[in-house]
Amino acid sequence: MDFLRPSTLEEALAAKSAHPDAVPIMGGTDVMVELNFDKHRPGALIDLTRVPELARWGPDGDGVRLGAGVPYTRIIAELGEHAPALAQASRSVASPQIRNRGTVGGNLGGASPAGESHPVLLATDAEVELASVRGTRRVPAREFYLGLRRTARQDDELITAVLLPRPAGPQHFSKIGTRNAMVIAVANFSLALDADKRTVGTGLGSVAPTPIRAEEAEEFLAGEFDWDGGAVLDEAVVRRFGELVSSVARPIDDQRGSADYRRHAVGVMARRALSWSVTDYRKSLQDPRGDARCA
Amino acid sequence: MRVTFTVNGEQVSADDVWAGESLLYVLRERLGLPGSKNACEQGECGSCTVYLDGVTACSCMVAAGQAEGCEVRTVEGLADNRGEGDEKRLGTVQEAFVEMGAVQCGFCTPGLLVQTDDLISRTVGAGRGVPEDAEIREALAGNLCRCTGYEKIIDAVRVAAERESAKAGGAA
Numbered sequence: 001m002d003f004l005r006p007s008t009l010e011e012a013l014a015a016k017s018a019h020p021d022a023v024p025i026m027g028g029t030d031v032m033v034e035l036n037f038d039k040h041r042p043g044a045l046i047d048l049t050r051v052p053e054l055a056r057w058g059p060d061g062d063g064v065r066l067g068a069g070v071p072y073t074r075i076i077a078e079l080g081e082h083a084p085a086l087a088q089a090s091r092s093v094a095s096p097q098i099r100n101r102g103t104v105g106g107n108l109g110g111a112s113p114a115g116e117s118h119p120v121l122l123a124t125d126a127e128v129e130l131a132s133v134r135g136t137r138r139v140p141a142r143e144f145y146l147g148l149r150r151t152a153r154q155d156d157e158l159i160t161a162v163l164l165p166r167p168a169g170p171q172h173f174s175k176i177g178t179r180n181a182m183v184i185a186v187a188n189f190s191l192a193l194d195a196d197k198r199t200v201g202t203g204l205g206s207v208a209p210t211p212i213r214a215e216e217a218e219e220f221l222a223g224e225f226d227w228d229g230g231a232v233l234d235e236a237v238v239r240r241f242g243e244l245v246s247s248v249a250r251p252i253d254d255q256r257g258s259a260d261y262r263r264h265a266v267g268v269m270a271r272r273a274l275s276w277s278v279t280d281y282r283k284s285l286q287d288p289r290g291d292a293r294c295a
Numbered sequence: 296m297r298v299t300f301t302v303n304g305e306q307v308s309a310d311d312v313w314a315g316e317s318l319l320y321v322l323r324e325r326l327g328l329p330g331s332k333n334a335c336e337q338g339e340c341g342s343c344t345v346y347l348d349g350v351t352a353c354s355c356m357v358a359a360g361q362a363e364g365c366e367v368r369t370v371e372g373l374a375d376n377r378g379e380g381d382e383k384r385l386g387t388v389q390e391a392f393v394e395m396g397a398v399q400c401g402f403c404t405p406g407l408l409v410q411t412d413d414l415i416s417r418t419v420g421a422g423r424g425v426p427e428d429a430e431i432r433e434a435l436a437g438n439l440c441r442c443t444g445y446e447k448i449i450d451a452v453r454v455a456a457e458r459e460s461a462k463a464g465g466a467a
Contacts, residue, residue: 001313002314003358003360005360026360027356028356028357028358028361029338029353029356031358032317032357032358033336035317035358036337036355037336037337045314045315045360047358064322073350082316094437095341095437095438096351096410096433097341097344097352097436097437098338098353098356098437099336100350100351100352101352121430180436181433181437182339182436182437184342188384243374269321
């Protein structure tokens with residue numbers, strides 16, 4: 001097994017092109033588990049921690065371009081305003097030591113259906129930037145997850161960044177597990193309201209072979225939501241939203257939870273995320289310059 | 296491959312390191328630093344916690360080659376040279392753990408010491424005062440202890456933070 005240490009993005013892309021079966025390693029929090037337990041032995045590891053571009057974030061149009069190698073600890077500290085739901089999700093990842101190392105790029109590379117980033121990227125309509133020696137392309141997160149741990153990334157491509165649109169309304173993330181730390185989600189959920197476009201985004205994790213959206217629930221809520229006044233929603237609307245979210249789940253029974261529990265839990269999380277979002281939305285209407293979503 | 300980095304202020308090298316080998320393995324088996332403990336090998340337990348370029352990490356989840364040129368500080372580096380001659384004296388966190396009975400079998404202790412040292416430098420050391428219990432529990436959430444039930448560990452963290460705060464002359 002080779003250990004490749006590119007120090008520029010160009011070198012990294014050349015290495016991935018020359019060794020398409022090589023596994024990129026950044027925080028190592030997934031890759032090293034596989035190696036320590038000898039579950040998987042790739043032909044080579046490509047250490048990406050020395051590629052400076054990957055560890056940066058900055059403005060991109062209206063939104064933010066987040067380098068694939070920025071660890072969760074920095075997302076929490078630096079991106080709470082630009083990507084509130086992603087910062088919330090980052091806070092729920094594992095433990096401080098893991099958050100110091102783990103990255104959104106790694107989450108996308110592994111593409112576990114339980115990964116914390118995925119529901120947020122789906123709900124907020126983020127894009128994934130993929131690069132290879134052939135060039136760079138941006139794939140909507142909503143088209144990125146193809147099957148169980150299978151994504152739109154080609155073998156010679158590296159995940160270099162995610163593009164996070166500017167928040168145009170409340171965003172929330174919620175996760176269920178047996179304790180607060182060190183938990184692989186039994187189910188997780190993200191909701192994002194876009195007050196400019198008057199659309200709703202959802203993302204569900206750990207309830208299907210891939211992270212998924214609840215499109216019918218999104219359309220239903222976009223139609224029922226009081227975008228002008230932010231009126232508190234009828235209980236029947238909230239209940240229906242939860243039911244529509246639950247209805248797209250295709251969970252399995254496993255050691256972390258039963259399929260029935262997951263289907264139920266994701267509906268409960270959807271209703272809660274909705275009530276938090278209505279509260280945020282009403283606050284932002286009362287004090288638009290205070291901008292509750294940046295609090 | 297050969298890997299060269301700094302451990303506790305000293306430059307070290309290890310030869311014939313396998314590409315998939317962890318930093319933890321290199322520290323324990325090649326460099327004679329067995330303080331960092333090997334338990335879960337999957338980032339669950341925190342017993343192998345070290346500083347890597349000033350940030351705490353589970354050394355079982357760092358590929359040794361990633362540490363090339365980096366600065367590593369292990370539990371062995373927490374004692375300082377305050378004693379006479381070369382005599383090492385325990386750091387504030389270590390003394391507090393001993394005094395408060397925060398150690399039983401001791402296996403989780405090295406990781407807890409490093410993670411606590413980091414918490415105190417990010418709070419007291421950054422002028423933010425002594426951390427509240429919620430922040431202590433959150434900081435140590437990735438360190439498992441099978442013996443103590445954590446209460447005496449949390450007591451020790453509080454005592455260490457208060458002593459560091461008093462040393463800094465800060466109002467906690």
